[in-house]
Amino acid sequence: MTLLPQSSTALKRPGRLRADLHGELLEELRDLIVEGELPAGSRVAERVLCERFGVSRTPLREALKVLAAEGLIELLPNRGARIARLTAEDIAQTLKVIGTLEALAGELACERLTADEVVEIRALHLEMLAHHARRDRPAYFKANQAIHRAIVAASGNTVLAQTYAGLSGRIRRARYAANLDLRRWDEAVAEHERILDALTARDGAQLARLLRTHLDNKSYALAAHSPEALA
Amino acid sequence: MTLLPQSSTALKRPGRLRADLHGELLEELRDLIVEGELPAGSRVAERVLCERFGVSRTPLREALKVLAAEGLIELLPNRGARIARLTAEDIAQTLKVIGTLEALAGELACERLTADEVVEIRALHLEMLAHHARRDRPAYFKANQAIHRAIVAASGNTVLAQTYAGLSGRIRRARYAANLDLRRWDEAVAEHERILDALTARDGAQLARLLRTHLDNKSYALAAHSPEALA
DNA sequence: TCGTCATTGATTGCATGCAAAAATTATAGT
DNA sequence: ACTATAATTTTTGCATGCAATCAATGACGA
Structure with a gap:
């Protein structure tokens, strides 16, 4: 028994x-x-x-x-x-690395983007705009993540994609919890507009620059506005 | 019992x-x-x-x-x-990411390098030159790694350092096994000379450029010269 | 001779058991 | 009452055991 x-x-x-x-x-x-x-x-x-x-x-x-x-x-x-308890410093450091990885991904992606991929990313972008218009933060967050993931995937570098996924996962909790203020939100959407332009034009250098500053801005907004979300 | x-x-x-x-x-x-x-x-x-x-x-x-x-x-x-069996593609992709990370590290490091750190890196560099003069590949390899690690550490970004260490570890086997030819070896040393210059001058943008191309060259040399080492 | 399938042996995946360490409670001394 | 120490309970770290799966060998039939 x-x-x-x-x-x-x-x-x-x-x-x-x-x-x-x-x-x-x-x-x-x-x-x-x-x-x-x-x-x-x-x-x-x-x-x-x-x-x-x-x-x-x-x-x-x-x-x-x-x-x-x-x-x-x-x-x-x-x-x-x-x-794990994430400090503001942890988040800032991670976003710095993620920004560099996304910049590289943008550069690489521009050299090999297929028309289909551009179409898909543009579609995701439009969905994201809809969520932004409705002020639907969770849905916006998801679409936003999907866009960044898609760009990274389009780089064709699986090591890059894995590394990116790992770092993203580590701070997703904090990013999810963080409520960006409306002004920063609008700015972010505007940045995404330019990101899509560079992507469509296959301007790798420009796309890299945009992605890096986009992430730097995100980092700044997170630290300034939602320090309590980091605990 | x-x-x-x-x-x-x-x-x-x-x-x-x-x-x-x-x-x-x-x-x-x-x-x-x-x-x-x-x-x-x-x-x-x-x-x-x-x-x-x-x-x-x-x-x-x-x-x-x-x-x-x-x-x-x-x-x-x-x-x-x-x-894990590393393909040439795996190595190339990993080196691409490592190159970007080192470039970021160089940029960050230039903003906060202490005099002591520069002295230490310069010392490592001189040791490396000695090993190069003696054509002592294992010792050169170790000193070389130490320099790159030191630069990454000097970035002050521990997330970056951890990510870098992880990716380095994944391909260390192949890098260790790869015998670079003498011409590429001399080139690499010359590149390190310029890297040290940029570091000393705290020229972050230049250092980033140098590190990125340094790694790109390493990738090219590895693929061209030691494909059998990748198995 | 060769291919198919059954049988045996080895190896993995997971559950459990035991001892060390930590956390908690009980007890004593001031 | 409060701290300090001892006893007890809980939890972790590792070793082992059992069953499922896989690999290897052999029997059988074509």
Whole structure:
């Protein structure tokens, strides 16, 4: 009765491949952190996460180690995990790097952009304008991210795209939480207009410049306006 | 006799803190891969690594997951780990990103370089020249890396430094294995001379340009001369 | 001889167990 | 009452065990 615990336990997640657990766990944990369900700085006990996801500690711990390597959480020796607390400095530094990566992506993209890609990015841009008109921040945020991701993807450099995704993920929480003020919002949209122009004209140098300053401005706005969102 | 296995086993590593195992394992595994002891593309069984390091599978697997997330190895579902095989394209893409990061680092560094840091980098540079004069490739390689790391560190941007370290680690194996030809070697040293000049003059824009082209040239040389080193 | 399928052995993925460390509570002394 | 120390509970870190999957070998039939 006490034996054969594995097959009799309620832990098993239904309809999932054995080897997919790790990837799935990572996804779900990342979501949990990014959505802010686990507040920054709070300690998370393995046990509660195990019950939350219905897995044992072994795969969960493997996922935690990966998240720690990615910088999403901190692992305190013998004291478990803690959601990484982002300082304003962390965000500023990360945005600086992201800005440079996007600038490179813009340069590379201009050398190989297909017409289809331009069409798609323009469509995303128009969607974003609609969300801006409605003052729908969450939808705007999503469309905005999609545009930047699309530009990075269009660079054709997968290492660049991966690195970008990693850094973006690290600060997505803060960016999501940050409410930009209306003036900065309008400015950002105007910048995006020029970004789209440079992209359409395949002007790599100009696009790189625009993306870099766009991110620098974002950094400034974030620090000036929403320091409390960084905790 | 068969019970109490933990305290009676020979597995225990002496003189090590309990919580340090993970970090140490990561280090040693990384070394093993970078030094090329585990050839690229080869599959590695958990078991042999366990015996090699004297640990059980649990901490080893945690380390493998992290290395996989870093891109040093690939995890095949149900079939263990394989040392990542770097294609020429992988290297080129990575060097492109590294070049951009170094350029940013140079720019930032010029704005905050202390006199001490310049002295230190100049010293490293002179050491590197000595190794070049002796045609001591391994020593040159080390000094060269140290200079680039120092510039990145001088940027004061830890996110940048971490990202840089991660990408560097991923391709260090290939860079180490690659023998640059003498002409390219001399060119590289000449480029470093100009890099040091820009650094001393705190000319950030120039330094950024130099670093970017320095890396672009490295990429070209690597692809042209040592494609076999990439496997 | 070759290809298909079954059987065996090895390896991975995950759950659990045990001991060390930390956190918490209880107890004693001032 | 309050701090300090001891006992207890909880949590973490690692080792091990079991079942699923994969790799290898052999039997069988064409």
